[in-house]
Amino acid sequence: MKKLLRAGLLCLLAMLSGCDNEPPSRQTVLAGKTMGTTWRVSLVDIDEARAKTLTQNIQARLDADDRLLSTWKPDSALMRFNRSTSLAPWPVSPALADIVTVSLRVGAETRGAMDITVGPLVNLWGFGPDKQPLHVPDPQQINAAKARTGLQHLRVINEAQQQYLQKDLPDLFVDLSTVGEGYAADHLARLLEQEGISRYLVSVGGALVSRGLNGKDRAWRVAIQKPTDRENAVQAVVDINGHGISTSGSYRNYYELDGKRISHVIDPQTGRPIDHKLVSVTVISPTALEADAWDTGLMVLGPQRAREVVEQQKLAVYMIVREGDKFVSWMSPQFAAFLLDEQN
Template sequence: MPKTCSDPRRLALHGPTMGTRWSVTCDAAPDTDVQALQTALAAAVQQVDAQMSPWLPGSDLNRLNHAPVGAWVTLPAEILEVLVCALDVCRLSAGAFDPAAGALVDAWGFGAVRDAPDAEAIRTATSAAPVARTPTYEALELDSGMLRARKHAPMHLDLCGIAKGYAVDRMADVLRQNGVPHALVALDGELRAVGGQADGQPWAVAVESPETCRRAVHSVVELQDLAVATSGDYRHYLQVGDARLAHTMDTRRGAPVRNEVASVTVLARQCMHADAWATALLVAGPGEGLALAQRMGLEALWMLRRGNGLVTLGLGRFSSGAPASGA
């Protein structure tokens, strides 16, 4: 049973992971073992990285990537849970979210292989675009009961568009298991609120303005038992001549996403879902993405580059400008 927080203390925990940092702000009972909580949170994030990192040669993701087509690969339950969600969003978004973007990510210089675009690698990766192959959600077979997966076509998986959101969810699980009912978990642009604050107020989270040279707040969203994730073109990109190449790939085009969407913010109960859908809506663009979000009943905020300014477009709680709360 969760501990009561009749006289809670505010804790701020954090640590490195996945090339960035995770953080937890929580209102915990006075007798909470802070070191044990810190260790458990760090272990949860480390497990996700060890299983799903495209950068670690020995990760479970890379074992699957390097396995021959048709060979079953035994996998941990956690990565299978993420793959199930990734393939579901891939199917529902008609490939706007595609976990088999790894070859394109590497070819364009955003992966572990190279730090600049390579024309030959791009040609090779583009030749395997969905128009020329079976969709990822059909070409990757998952057997959750037997904890295994196999590929029916060559593919290089990359879970960077969903794994950080899943890591946030795992940290939320750790907090609940340790009797912490009030917390805000963050990893890059992915956040999840466990309950509200101990005083009954929701957690206030800034939605960042998509500016490359400085960090600025566009608006504030209030979270209670709710997750939020943002995908955009303004933090991770390569400058090639006059062109700025976003790190998010559109596998349908075989190239980095290129549309007027500067960022998309999505609300969901689980951060894994918010993370994946934010990526899907970024790739889909404002027209296709709006129709997709309406069809899926998503709550989302787009910031579009038009002329010299930004235009916002919102659905759900974002449409009225009212603060979002999961209560």
């Protein structure tokens, strides 16, 4: 799956300002690569032998998720559906049906801004399996790609203990890159629960899930990065407290074309990369999958329309907006409940 460079979430696996007299951490950090990005799992009181076994099990689980969701692997379950021109119900796994169901719901609640059928536009602008274009696509190319998109052309069917996807456009292309990291983070959390582990911090790319306390018997702390190239620039710190968190940003994954800065975030309504002043959206939700879906849709909407949706849906959201040479932050009351004092 294509790597989406987000507005970074820094996993602070120890306290930001620890004291010398604190006991040493009992944490173990496992890590690897998946979906074109990286994964990290922080655990407490795990011996070396079990850590090795867990690493193997985690990588196997993530490899299976990639075979399910990837648009870069022609034999993935999703790409088999995409390649088919059949308009009949297409049998899929419960997992794939659930991911699409959540995506369609959030898509509707963001007024179509979170659109998993936007793949033709993503590819047209060079952020999918196709190569980067030599020139900015012309209106005819954009309109042709838009004609192959739209959430109304896709539905999920649950029938007789079997799930199906069905499209009414033969060349509809579903791209789940925007939610894949969130789903994978939730999936790893479920794996750890099955292993009897109840204290962990999981991250896949920009999506995280936590449970319990860290190795110093304190809350897991997650820092939202400032919109800068400095990896250690912290904007705010939260305790996600058993929830999922995900960040989408427009200021890192881009390229220059014909003298213009091209963001990887595509507006399904215009068919073009976003050009508003919202540079980062962080969402805390019951699951990382939901957070991953919401942050994309809100990022597309821009600061004013996103705030309207956040207030209507009562979401836990932190936004960073560029105003001239400065960055201004805004958070919903629901997000403020998760906020921590960096000094404590």
